[in-house]
Amino acid sequence: MTKRYETVFILTPVLSDDQVKEAVVKFKQALKDGGAKLLYEDNWGLRKLAYPIQKKSTGFYHLFEYEADGEFIAKLEVELKRDERIMRFLTVSMDKHAIAFAESRPARKAAKA
Numbered sequence: 215m216t217k218r219y220e221t222v223f224i225l226t227p228v229l230s231d232d233q234v235k236e237a238v239v240k241f242k243q244a245l246k247d248g249g250a251k252l253l254y255e256d257n258w259g260l261r262k263l264a265y266p267i268q269k270k271s272t273g274f275y276h277l278f279e280y281e282a283d284g285e286f287i288a289k290l291e292v293e294l295k296r297d298e299r300i301m302r303f304l305t306v307s308m309d310k311h312a313i314a315f316a317e318s319r320p321a322r323k324a325a326k327a
Contacts, residue, residue: 223303224273250282
């Protein structure tokens, strides 16, 4: 059964713009290969971290919102763990309230227009 998920990952700040795009394309392709349906994607850019990770105080944030089977999530997270460019990631299953909130975000409405 497919459910809606949201994955946010932080890429190391030492990457060039091309390397960041390459990493995002890799995980977008992993979603497609795993049968997931990408619903929304947002590049949050370079942001300051709340606490240092791997002695770095900034990172490139990226968000994917998608529909997928539960078994696929484990495979995606293994890929995220194996990639040395990824400092942290978080995948959450979205309930009806999270979906409603995500749909109402101004950036989301602008992307649809």
